[in-house]
Amino acid sequence: LPDIDVLTPDVFAPIFADVQAQLGDEIQAQVLTFVQPYRVGCMSITSAFALGYDPLCGGCVMTPPSSYYDSPSLWPWNDHGVRPTMMLAAQTLEDAQALIQRGLDADGTHPAGTAYLVRTTDVDRSVRWPQMQGLSDQWQGWDDLQVQYVDNADGSGSNTIENATDVIFYFTGLANVAGIETNTYAPGAMADHLTSFGGQVPQSSQMSALSWLEAGATGSYGTVVEPCNYTQKFPHVGTAVSHYFRGETLVEAYWKSVAWPAEGLVIGEPLARPWDGSRVEQVGADLVITTNLLIPGVLYDVEAADAPEGPWEHVLTGMVPYTVTLEIVIAGADRPWYRLVPQG
Numbered sequence: 001l002p003d004i005d006v007l008t009p010d011v012f013a014p015i016f017a018d019v020q021a022q023l024g025d026e027i028q029a030q031v032l033t034f035v036q037p038y039r040v041g042c043m044s045i046t047s048a049f050a051l052g053y054d055p056l057c058g059g060c061v062m063t064p065p066s067s068y069y070d071s072p073s074l075w076p077w078n079d080h081g082v083r084p085t086m087m088l089a090a091q092t093l094e095d096a097q098a099l100i101q102r103g104l105d106a107d108g109t110h111p112a113g114t115a116y117l118v119r120t121t122d123v124d125r126s127v128r129w130p131q132m133q134g135l136s137d138q139w140q141g142w143d144d145l146q147v148q149y150v151d152n153a154d155g156s157g158s159n160t161i162e163n164a165t166d167v168i169f170y171f172t173g174l175a176n177v178a179g180i181e182t183n184t185y186a187p188g189a190m191a192d193h194l195t196s197f198g199g200q201v202p203q204s205s206q207m208s209a210l211s212w213l214e215a216g217a218t219g220s221y222g223t224v225v226e227p228c229n230y231t232q233k234f235p236h237v238g239t240a241v242s243h244y245f246r247g248e249t250l251v252e253a254y255w256k257s258v259a260w261p262a263e264g265l266v267i268g269e270p271l272a273r274p275w276d277g278s279r280v281e282q283v284g285a286d287l288v289i290t291t292n293l294l295i296p297g298v299l300y301d302v303e304a305a306d307a308p309e310g311p312w313e314h315v316l317t318g319m320v321p322y323t324v325t326l327e328i329v330i331a332g333a334d335r336p337w338y339r340l341v342p343q344g
Contacts, residue, residue, distance in 0.1 A: 001015065001034065001037060002037065003036055003037075004036060004037055005036055005037055005038060005039060005200075006037055006038075006039045006040070006041075007037045007039070007040045007041075007045070008040075008041065009040060009041045009053050009055070012040045012041075012048060012053055013053065016048065016049065016052065016053065019049070023083070025077065025078065027077065027083065028075060028076055028078075028083060028084075029076065029077075029083055029084045029085065029086075029251055029252075029270060030049055030050070030083050030084075030085040030086075031085070031086055031087075031088050031251075031270050032045065032046065032049065032085060032086070032087045032088065033087075033088045033096070034087070035087065035089050035090070035091065035201045035202050035210070036201075036202075038087070038199065038200060038201045038224055038265055039199075039200075039224045039225070039265075040053055041053060041055065041057075041058075042055070042057040042058030042059075042225050042262075042263065043057050043224075043262050043263065044199055044224045044261075044262070044263060044264055044265035044266075045087070045265070046085040046086060046087055046264075046265050046266045046267075047085070047261050047262050047263070047264060047265075049083070049085040050082055050083050050084055050085040050255070050261075051064075051066075051082060051261070051262070054262060056262070057225070057262040057263050058225050058226075058263070059225070059226055059227075059228070060226070060227075060228040062230070062232075062260065063233065063261075063262040063263060064260065064262060065232075065259055065260055066080075066082065066255075066258065066259060066260065066261050067080045067082070068080045068082045068084070068255060068256060069239075069256060069257075069258065069259045069261075070236075070239050070243075070256055070257075070259075071256055072295055072298075074248075074252075076252075076255075082255075084251050084252065084254075084255035084266075084270075085251075085266065086219075086250070086251045086254070086266045086267060086268055086269075086270040087201075087265060087266065087267045087268075088100070088267075088268070088269065088270075089201055089202075089209075089210050089213060089267040089268070090210075090213070091202050091210075095213075095214065099213060099218065099269050100269055102187045102216075102218045102269060102272070103187070103188065103218055103250070103268075103269030103270075103271055103272035104187075105187035105188075106186070106187035106188025106272040106273065106274045107188075107271075107272065107273050107274070107276060108273070108274070108276040109186075109187065109188070109274050110143050110144070110274065110275055110276075111144070111145070111168055111186045111187070111188065111274050112144030112145070112166070113144070113145065113146070113166035113167065113168040113186050114145075114146045114147070114148050114164070114166050114167065114168060114169075115135075115145065115146070115147045115148070115168055115169035115170075115171075115241060116148050116150065116161045116164065116167060116169065116170045116171070116172075117132035117135065117136065117147065117148070117149045117150065117169075117171050117172075117237060118132075118150045118152065118159065118160070118161060118170075118171070118172040118173075119132060119133075119149075119150065119151045119153050119173075120152055120153075120159040120172060120173055120174050121152060121153065121154075121155045121159055122159070122173055122174050122175070123153075124173075124229050125173030125174055125175065125193070125194045125195055125229065126153070126172075126173040126194070127173070127194070127229050127231050128171065128173060128194055128231055128234065128236075128237055129151070129153070129173075131231070131236055131237040131238050132149050132171065132237050133149055133151075134238055135147060135149075135237055135238040135241060136149035138322050140322070140324050142245055142292065142323065142324055142325050143245075143275070143292065143325050145168060145245070159172075159174060159178075160172075160174075160177060160178050160179045160180075161179070161183060162178075162179035162182045162183065163179075163182045163183065164183045164184065165183075165184045166184070166186065167183045167184065167185045167186065167189055167191070167217075168185075168186045168188070168189050168190075168274075169189065169190050169191065169240075169241060170183070170185075170189070170190075170191035170192075170212075170217070171191070171192060171193075171235070171237050171240075172192075172193050172194070173193060173194040173195070174193050174195065174207075175193075175195045175196075175206040175207065176206060176207040177193050177207055177211075180211065180212065180215040181214075181215045181216075183215065183216070184216065185215065185216035185217045185218070186274075187218060187272070187274070188218050188219075188250065188272040188273075188274040189216070189217045189218050189219075190217065190218070190219045190220070190240065190241075190244065190250065190253070190254070190268075191212045191215075191217040191219075191220055192209060192212065192220045192221040192222065192234075192235060193207065193209075193212075193222075194229065194234050195207070195222070195223075196223060196226050196227060197222070197223065197224070197225075197226075198220075198221070198222025198223060199221070199222030199223045199224035199263070199264060199265030200222070200224060201222075201265065201267065204222075208222070209221060209222035209265065209267055210267065213267060213268060217268070218250060218268050218269050218272050219250045219254060219266075219267065219268030219269065219272065220267050220268060221234070221235050221254055221258070221264055221265065221266055221267070222264070222265055222267075223263045223264050223265070224263055224264075224265050225263050227263050227264075230260065232258075232259035232260040233258070233259075233260045233261075233264060234258065234264070235254060235257040235258055236257045236258070236259070237257075239256060239257040240253050240254060240256075240257035241253075241323075242296075242323040243256045243257065244274070244275065245275050245292055245323055246275070246292060246293050246294075246295070246323060247273065247275050247276055247277050247292060247293050248273070249270060249271050249272065249273045250268055250269060250270055250271070250272040250273070251266065251268075251270035251271070254266045254268075275292050277291070277292075277293060278290060278291035278292075278293060278340075279291075282333075285331070285332050285334075286329050286330060286331050286332065287329075287330040287333035287338060288328070288329050288330075289302075289327070289328040289330070289338075289340065290325065290326070290327050290328075291325070291328065291340070292323070292324070292325045292326075294319070294320045294323075294324075294326060295342070296319075296320055296321055296322050296323055297319065297321070298319060298342050298343070299317055299318070299319045299342070299343040300317070300318060300319060300340055300341065300342050300343070301314055301315075301316070301317050301340075301341055301342075301343060302314075302315040302316045302317075302318075302328065302330060302338060302339070302340055303315060303338065303339050303340075303341060304333075304335040304337065304338050305335065305336075305337040305338075305339075306335060306336060306337065307336075307337065308337055312339065315330060315338070317343075328340070
């Protein structure tokens, strides 16, 4: 790859074809280990590798929607023909190794901390504030994860979060976000700012998304050309948090949160997975399943059997209205095998 900021589509085409020819159907996602080039024509290079180059991008236009957006799929290539791609962005080998280590340190930690959602005085860049408010309103104390929605639209407070020691999520809207280096970010933390050129790495005329990683976050996002402030071109706050919390990896959660991803660069350690599934324990005669994996609005059956191959018998049915950690108690559990399966 040429060591330049922007590849032309005709230079990218044979590179993309060569890579695709070597990928079998078992390959579901990709990671790029460089910061330049960050763009192909009007697309981010992560989107170009994930989707193939599409000239329908650039400026204040609707870009093609992603069928992978808010999808329950765990097999993006098989189900959607998409290989979500993330750039392991760093300017030095040491920074890259530290980023990988943060991803490893995140796995299975179910971290305690706070999601900071900030509506700033920058009206044009704070268009995600209804998403922030919506997430705050439906928050029910998921594990030890708390939410703090800061509405500074009137300018009476601060546009930034500084000296926080428990950052797991930080979503905001500013061209440049001051004080991010004063915060302590949990391994696996996701942070981004809605602005036009955050996806220009390693340097930008505004604050580069790479600054979040250098401050200690594990994943971030930014657009590489002028996108205008279509919310569909940026991570949907509730969708990103929900998929990440439901046990998906960082690359899955970020990609599933962007409805129109063509112009967005996704950066970080792709396999970070702080919330890694269910916990099962026997409490007296009861079996207790504690899980954060349930998809809202989907009916799930708990079934029991005497052998792993079945036959399976119905025990109970239920659903959750929103993403939440749920404790399922199976009273008097006396069967050797239980499973939790979605209906249909």
